Amino acid sequence: MKFITFSGPPSSGKTSVILKAMEELKDKYFKIGVLKFDCLVTDDDKLYDAQNIDSRVGLSGSMCPDHFFVSNIDDCLNWGIRHFYDILISESAGLCNRCSPHIKGCTAVCVIDNLMGINTPKKIGPMLKMADIVVITKGDIVSQAEREIFALKIRQANPDGIILHVNGITGQGAGELAVLIENATQVETLKGKELRISMPSALCSYCLGETQIGMDKQKGNVRKMELD
Amino acid sequence: MKDSVSLENLTIEDLLSIYPYSVEFFDINGLPIDDVNNTVKDYITSLPYVFLEDMGLNQEDLLKRFRAFMSRMKDIREERTFSIRDITILGGRDKNEKLEEIEVKINIGEIICIVGPTGSGKSRLLADIEWMTQRDTPTKRQILIDGSVPPRNWRFSVEHKLVAQLSQNINFVMDICVGDFIRLHAQSRMIDDIEDKTRQIIFHANELSGERFDLNTPLTSLSGGQSRALMVADTAFLSTSPIVLIDEIENAGIHRKKALELLVGQNKIVLIATHDPLLALMGNKRIVIKNGGIQKVIETTPNEKEGLLRLTEIDNALLKYREALRNGQLLDDIK
Numbered sequence: 001m002k003f004i005t006f007s008g009p010p011s012s013g014k015t016s017v018i019l020k021a022m023e024e025l026k027d028k029y030f031k032i033g034v035l036k037f038d039c040l041v042t043d044d045d046k047l048y049d050a051q052n053i054d055s056r057v058g059l060s061g062s063m064c065p066d067h068f069f070v071s072n073i074d075d076c077l078n079w080g081i082r083h084f085y086d087i088l089i090s091e092s093a094g095l096c097n098r099c100s101p102h103i104k105g106c107t108a109v110c111v112i113d114n115l116m117g118i119n120t121p122k123k124i125g126p127m128l129k130m131a132d133i134v135v136i137t138k139g140d141i142v143s144q145a146e147r148e149i150f151a152l153k154i155r156q157a158n159p160d161g162i163i164l165h166v167n168g169i170t171g172q173g174a175g176e177l178a179v180l181i182e183n184a185t186q187v188e189t190l191k192g193k194e195l196r197i198s199m200p201s202a203l204c205s206y207c208l209g210e211t212q213i214g215m216d217k218q219k220g221n222v223r224k225m226e227l228d
Numbered sequence: 229m230k231d232s233v234s235l236e237n238l239t240i241e242d243l244l245s246i247y248p249y250s251v252e253f254f255d256i257n258g259l260p261i262d263d264v265n266n267t268v269k270d271y272i273t274s275l276p277y278v279f280l281e282d283m284g285l286n287q288e289d290l291l292k293r294f295r296a297f298m299s300r301m302k303d304i305r306e307e308r309t310f311s312i313r314d315i316t317i318l319g320g321r322d323k324n325e326k327l328e329e330i331e332v333k334i335n336i337g338e339i340i341c342i343v344g345p346t347g348s349g350k351s352r353l354l355a356d357i358e359w360m361t362q363r364d365t366p367t368k369r370q371i372l373i374d375g376s377v378p379p380r381n382w383r384f385s386v387e388h389k390l391v392a393q394l395s396q397n398i399n400f401v402m403d404i405c406v407g408d409f410i411r412l413h414a415q416s417r418m419i420d421d422i423e424d425k426t427r428q429i430i431f432h433a434n435e436l437s438g439e440r441f442d443l444n445t446p447l448t449s450l451s452g453g454q455s456r457a458l459m460v461a462d463t464a465f466l467s468t469s470p471i472v473l474i475d476e477i478e479n480a481g482i483h484r485k486k487a488l489e490l491l492v493g494q495n496k497i498v499l500i501a502t503h504d505p506l507l508a509l510m511g512n513k514r515i516v517i518k519n520g521g522i523q524k525v526i527e528t529t530p531n532e533k534e535g536l537l538r539l540t541e542i543d544n545a546l547l548k549y550r551e552a553l554r555n556g557q558l559l560d561d562i563k
Binding site for chain 2: 143173176
């Protein structure tokens with residue numbers, strides 16, 4: 001089974017890009033499954049449903065979304081194998097910019113949009129810097145120069161990755177992404193596989209539901225700002 | 229030229245002075261430069277684990293990243309202009325699997341129009357060119373560059389982007405002034421004569437646009453015509469792509485003929501998807517698309533060229549009235 005992790009900041013166009021790429025693959029009779037990781041609510045399963053793509057939603061709710069992801073992804077992969085998918089895609093938003101769902105040995109895609117500003121590639125951490133493929137969206141509404149500047153910033157942040165422009169509305173570039181997905185890594189199990197980078201950590205009183213503010217309430221892994 | 233493995237043995241001071249762009253490596257990875265007498269390798273190995281963990285990095289990966297960064301940037305700097313002489317479109321098949329049986333060669337400096345009804349496959353042809361398709365898209369067309377098959381890795385290389393796009397619904401979104409914007413684009417191309425290029429671009433943009441603007445004008449306050457003019461001039465002088473795709477430009481506030489001449493003058497191939505007769509006749513040829521296939525290629529005839537003169541007169545008259553309107557004059561001499 002081909003397994004690909006899709007990540008990217010919220011509203012960068014992950015779902016649209018995946019849908020457009022899947023449309024290109026439809027004619028080839030692949031059986032495709034999508035896992036959507038989100039925090040509170042998502043309607044994206046309906047979008048997948050409308051295109052006859054099986055999907056499952058995982059909502060992390062009050063848990064750290066990335067820790068939720070990593071403790072579910074191997075079950076998700078097994079689900080995919082049980083249902084004989086040819087292609088399995090996991091879609092998740094990197095919410096704190098330090099997060100990254102990318103796994104060693106599994107094709108990793110990061111979706112980022114042209115409207116985010118040229119400092120964004122610097123601000124996004126391993127999710128962008130360690131991706132194999134970077135998809136840039138919303139190129140149809142900014143100037144050629146801005147597209148070129150943005151692409152170079154991404155190249156600087158991720159010197160080895162494939163950079164691809166995809167238009168989530170018209171589908172321009174989606175055919176090319178589909179080719180890359182077809183050639184993605186073959187994965188049969190995630191047991192024993194490793195994340196490309198450790199996840200952000202916590203483990204403090206607030207993890208356990210503390211809501212009161214104050215020095216005496218801060219227990220566990222606490223870090224202080226230097227203000228003076 | 230030193231290879232990137234030995235670059236890491238340079239001191240940061242030397243690195244920054246020989247390769248000024250290397251400062252971007254430290255910047256984009258959030259690495260503070262403290263002691264410039266340290267070699268890059270020593271600097272990276274001296275970074276504390278906790279700091280790297282915070283940034284989502286590790287030493288081994290960072291060193292690899294440094295080597296990749298330096299070699300990529302060197303490529304981009306050396307491949308300043310992605311220069312080609314011509315492209316050839318070898319026919320595939322249309323929506324009914326009918327063979328196109330056509331071969332179209334387009335040379336640098338040519339203006340080619342693409343015409344056909346909505347949904348006929350104009351965008352597909354343009355996408356085929358952009359993707360340098362090798363019979364691996366539904367149309368089964370093949371694109372040759374300078375008569376041969378382009379290297380496969382060009383498809384995903386930022387440095388080898390074949391097509392630059394200018395279209396009606398494109399806008400500037402950066403919140404900076406015109407001068408800073410052009411400089412930023414020039415820096416991203418890593419060229420040396422930045423000030424010279426900036427002056428050229430602003431001069432030509434003003435030639436194309438009716439309303440003057442300068443280096444201090446905020447990008448986002450440019451009018452539609454001024455934006456279009458700046459985009460054309462900037463693409464002519466700073467875009468790496470040898471092909472410029474224009475998706476229908478309106479004649480609002482920009483001198484279209486001059487715009488095309490400027491692009492062609494900078495050795496671009498200009499492709500225009502248009503239904504405007506004035507624009508279409510400015511082209512050397514036009515490709516007619518029907519039912520997903522190239523139906524025929526028409527060379528602009530001498531008769532048509534003559535007709536263009538008449539069309540241009542009409543267009544100029546319209547331009548004149550537009551100018552008069554802008555200046556608050558009466559339009560009472562229309563016959």
